[in-house]
Amino acid sequence: MQSLFARTVISYLMVFAVPMILPVAFVKLVGLGGLRDLVTYEARDTPLHKLDPRLKVLYPVGMGILSIILSWNFMLIVFALSVLPWIWLRPSRQKIRVLMVMVIGPALTGFWSQGLYYLPNPPIHFLYKFPWTISWLGSPGITTFGMVFGLQQTARVLVTVSTSMLVLVSTDVGDFTWAFERFRAPPQVGFALTAALRFLPDMISRTTLVLRAVELRGYDLSRPRWFQVARWPDYVRRVCRCVVIITVPLLVGTLRGTTTMAMVADARGFGAKKRRGSLIEHHTTAVDIWGYAILVALVVTAVVLNHFHIGARVYG
Amino acid sequence: MSAGEVVLITGASGCGKSTLALALCGLIPSRVHGELRGSVRFEDRSLRELAPHEASQLVGMVFQNPNLQLINQTVQSEVAFGPENLALPQPEIAARVQWCLDVTGMAKMRHAAVVSLSGGEKQRTAIAATLAMRPRILVLDEPLSDLDPVGAQEVLATLQHLARESGTGIVVIEHRVDEVAPWADRVVLMSGGKIIGDRPPREAWEDQAPWLATGVGIPDMVRLSHALPDVFGGRVALSVEEAVSSLAETWFVPALAGAAGDVPMPDGAGDQLAGTGGGTPPVLSWDGVSVDFDGKLAVDDVTLSIAEGEWVTLVGANGSGKSTLTGLTVGLGKPSSGTVRFRGKPVRPGRIFEQSAHTALLLQAADEMLFAETVLGELEFGTRFRALPPDPVLDVEGAIDFFGFRGLEQTSPWELSQGGRQRLALAAILVGAPGVLVLDEPTTGQDADHKRAFLHLLDRVRERTGLTVVTVTHDIRTVASRASRVILLGEGRVRLDGPASAIFARTGELETWGVLAPPLARLQADLLGSGQSRVLLDVDSLLAAVTAGAARSGAS
Numbered sequence: 063m064q065s066l067f068a069r070t071v072i073s074y075l076m077v078f079a080v081p082m083i084l085p086v087a088f089v090k091l092v093g094l095g096g097l098r099d100l101v102t103y104e105a106r107d108t109p110l111h112k113l114d115p116r117l118k119v120l121y122p123v124g125m126g127i128l129s130i131i132l133s134w135n136f137m138l139i140v141f142a143l144s145v146l147p148w149i150w151l152r153p154s155r156q157k158i159r160v161l162m163v164m165v166i167g168p169a170l171t172g173f174w175s176q177g178l179y180y181l182p183n184p185p186i187h188f189l190y191k192f193p194w195t196i197s198w199l200g201s202p203g204i205t206t207f208g209m210v211f212g213l214q215q216t217a218r219v220l221v222t223v224s225t226s227m228l229v230l231v232s233t234d235v236g237d238f239t240w241a242f243e244r245f246r247a248p249p250q251v252g253f254a255l256t257a258a259l260r261f262l263p264d265m266i267s268r269t270t271l272v273l274r275a276v277e278l279r280g281y282d283l284s285r286p287r288w289f290q291v292a293r294w295p296d297y298v299r300r301v302c303r304c305v306v307i308i309t310v311p312l313l314v315g316t317l318r319g320t321t322t323m324a325m326v327a328d329a330r331g332f333g334a335k336k337r338r339g340s341l342i343e344h345h346t347t348a349v350d351i352w353g354y355a356i357l358v359a360l361v362v363t364a365v366v367l368n369h370f371h372i373g374a375r376v377y378g
Numbered sequence: 379m380s381a382g383e384v385v386l387i388t389g390a391s392g393c394g395k396s397t398l399a400l401a402l403c404g405l406i407p408s409r410v411h412g413e414l415r416g417s418v419r420f421e422d423r424s425l426r427e428l429a430p431h432e433a434s435q436l437v438g439m440v441f442q443n444p445n446l447q448l449i450n451q452t453v454q455s456e457v458a459f460g461p462e463n464l465a466l467p468q469p470e471i472a473a474r475v476q477w478c479l480d481v482t483g484m485a486k487m488r489h490a491a492v493v494s495l496s497g498g499e500k501q502r503t504a505i506a507a508t509l510a511m512r513p514r515i516l517v518l519d520e521p522l523s524d525l526d527p528v529g530a531q532e533v534l535a536t537l538q539h540l541a542r543e544s545g546t547g548i549v550v551i552e553h554r555v556d557e558v559a560p561w562a563d564r565v566v567l568m569s570g571g572k573i574i575g576d577r578p579p580r581e582a583w584e585d586q587a588p589w590l591a592t593g594v595g596i597p598d599m600v601r602l603s604h605a606l607p608d609v610f611g612g613r614v615a616l617s618v619e620e621a622v623s624s625l626a627e628t629w630f631v632p633a634l635a636g637a638a639g640d641v642p643m644p645d646g647a648g649d650q651l652a653g654t655g656g657g658t659p660p661v662l663s664w665d666g667v668s669v670d671f672d673g674k675l676a677v678d679d680v681t682l683s684i685a686e687g688e689w690v691t692l693v694g695a696n697g698s699g700k701s702t703l704t705g706l707t708v709g710l711g712k713p714s715s716g717t718v719r720f721r722g723k724p725v726r727p728g729r730i731f732e733q734s735a736h737t738a739l740l741l742q743a744a745d746e747m748l749f750a751e752t753v754l755g756e757l758e759f760g761t762r763f764r765a766l767p768p769d770p771v772l773d774v775e776g777a778i779d780f781f782g783f784r785g786l787e788q789t790s791p792w793e794l795s796q797g798g799r800q801r802l803a804l805a806a807i808l809v810g811a812p813g814v815l816v817l818d819e820p821t822t823g824q825d826a827d828h829k830r831a832f833l834h835l836l837d838r839v840r841e842r843t844g845l846t847v848v849t850v851t852h853d854i855r856t857v858a859s860r861a862s863r864v865i866l867l868g869e870g871r872v873r874l875d876g877p878a879s880a881i882f883a884r885t886g887e888l889e890t891w892g893v894l895a896p897p898l899a900r901l902q903a904d905l906l907g908s909g910q911s912r913v914l915l916d917v918d919s920l921l922a923a924v925t926a927g928a929a930r931s932g933a934s
Contacts, residue, residue: 278741283731328405328434
């Protein structure tokens with residue numbers, strides 16, 4: 063295992079394993095269809111669904127602030143706090159599977175890439191030092207410091223991702239629009255969000271349909287088995303070429319769709335009045351007040367502690 | 379138009395129906411580029427001078443594709459969107475939403491996600507959302523195009539209820555004339571951007587010349603009424619029910635009964651309905667196939683075989699499993715149990731490229747299948763990635779001549795008409811000569827003339843190539859009736875399987891599974907009772923048989 067050859071093989075596996083595993087995991091466990099599920103609202107009767115939409119819009123913002131200003135040890139608590147509501151929500155299995163891939167994927171990427179390329183000041187402790195046959199790629203080896211740093215950065219991003227996803231899954235778009243209205247945001251903000259969340263799943267469905275159509279027309283998109291290494295470059299080439307091929311029908315269809323949508327929005331009086339009415343009137347409940355209080359307390363406490371250099375991030 | 383009037387506007391594809399609809403709603407020239415001469419007036423107001431949201435409270439429009447006009451995530455929020463934009467008070471919004479959902483039969487689904495709705499439910503939601511603006515006139519552009527016949531009747535009943543109960547004027551733009559005419563107060567025929575006929579439905583076909591010239595179909599009951607004026611007492615029947623009441627006590631019934639034995643049966647088809655497939659080895663077979671989507675069975679233990687050269691049509695309500703079943707033949711989707719075979723070899727799920735060399739599938743959205751910059755490029759597309767067989771029945775040059783694209787080789791596919799693009803997509807998938815052609819709703823949104831042309835083309839293709847054809851369709855009258863074999867699917871299972879003349883005699887069973895038999899079949903079943911084993915499916919054959927039957931029985 064100490065020979066140059068063995069160390070080279072191990073090193074190449076370490077460097078390329080993650081970039082190779084992640085796309086495969088995405089295709090196998092999520093796919094385009096799974097991506098469609100990621101942003102769709104799940105109508106359920108949970109306390110989270112009933113929360114004031116304004117609180118739900120503020121929740122990722124507040125947690126995002128905490129994830130930015132707090133040091134790593136405190137971040138662990140924030141991260142745990144962002145995961146807890148998921149237990150309350152009990153999403154569908156399909157959603158959990160997609161979320162896990164979407165969470166673990168970036169975590170693994172951050173952990174791995176920072177381990178390879180984030181170099182602390184000497185002396186550097188290498189977990190595995192690469193031989194010259196691979197170090198020319200730019201990384202002298204995997205460092206413990208880099209991996210820990212990667213984990214910290216990933217956790218910060220995941221707090222915002224997790225809280226945003228939680229809100230998307232548990233909030234009807236109409237409620238988002240209502241919340242933005244109450245925040246005095248222009249109606250266009252709510253409409254843009256509504257249209258995006260409504261048509262993103264459709265866009266993904268259309269892409270799937272066009273990909274099937276291109277195969278029906280005789281274009282080979284069949285994936286080689288993992289051990290058919292020689293066939294993978296050709297597969298990647300075919301996939302890249304396919305992106306160009308399917309762009310025209312996708313673009314034509316999308317432009318037609320947006321024209322109709324614009325006419326429908328006009329016909330339904332969008333923009334006719336400065337303020338909009340609302341079918342649903344959300345009344346602030348005791349649970350909402352508790353929610354606001356906890357969120358404000360968390361952010362204020364973090365800011366105050368930060369001011370006194372407790373739990374604050376160290377720069378430089 | 380008067381309040382509460384239902385007007386059917388029809389005409390050949392490209393005659394200006396949809397443009398007229400956009401003008402009626404005040405969207406031309408404000409939202410659709412064009413020069414508008416003349417004016418559209420609601421009472422004393424010109425729609426041109428109103429903002430779109432003001433015009434839409436007078437004339438509302440339901441666009442052709444319901445999917446593109448549902449902007450929100452749930453049914454309730456979609457219907458509330460318009461009144462919310464008008465900043466109405468909450469009780470008024472709630473009342474409008476409730477009324478619209480009640481009148482369109484969507485109240486039970488108010489919290490359902492839009493993406494989970496069927497085509498008919500989406501159409502009803504679009505109508506409800508437009509109604510929420512409280513328009514005095516409602517314009518619907520091809521509202522039936524994605525609906526099965528039963529769903530179409532439900533939507534039409536909803537529209538008539540609206541007209542009668544609330545005085546809303548209804549304009550329906552539609553090719554499916556025979557289905558809409560019984561519900562209409564006026565029928566308007568357009569050609570070349572002009573209105574060439576505008577009469578009550580019973581008088582609309584007195585002069586048949588413009589209908590024949592424009593290629594718009596004449597309803598079977600109308601044709602029958604005109605062919606037998608004495609029996610109908612000079613009255614024109616618009617629906618099967620009206621025809622039955624006119625014919626019930628006349629010589630027509632015994633003559634029809636006498637003619638019933640003359641109904642020709644296709645080869646190999648007896649009185650017993652069964653999956654025939656002929657004596658030859660099957661080209662396609664499904665052996666105990668089930669398909670499960672998240673615990674819901676879309677296809678349930680289907681065993682079927684299709685013989686070489688057959689033309690089989692699958693019919694059934696929306697969601698009955700037709701497209702799922704045919705998709706399996708090219709590797710789209712994976713059976714949860716059972717095997718699909720092509721010429722005895724199992725079809726491998728997901729290997730669409732491999733299977734497309736044997737089985738060509740034309741999607742309903744044929745536009746999604748065009749990828750090249752020119753007609754020639756489109757026809758050569760498949761050959762760039764896969765070698766043609768040594769002696770193809772149809773090569774690129776052959777396809778150019780056969781499908782009429784000579785001289786158009788360098789034209790962009792997007793410059794062709796919709797019918798032309800569909801013809802091009804069909805030509806492109808046939809180059810390379812597959813053994814089976816699967817067509818998913820090939821005539822949706824086409825006028826009668828285009829349907830006839832397409833089916834004629836299909837006949838020529840079959841003659842030349844001996845192709846096995848499998849069609850999935852709601853178009854019972856035109857497509858299903860021409861197939862050599864019809865299979866009825868209901869809730870994922872095969873419910874009936876046999877020749878068209880025998881299947882369409884089972885009107886009661888068809889209706890149970892959400893399919894309306896062709897009007898002529900229902901007429902024969904209603905007049906002679908549901909025990910008939912066979913029915914005639916075109917007016918000329920029926921008239922000839924009845925005349926012969928009358929002569930035999932001595933009636934006149």
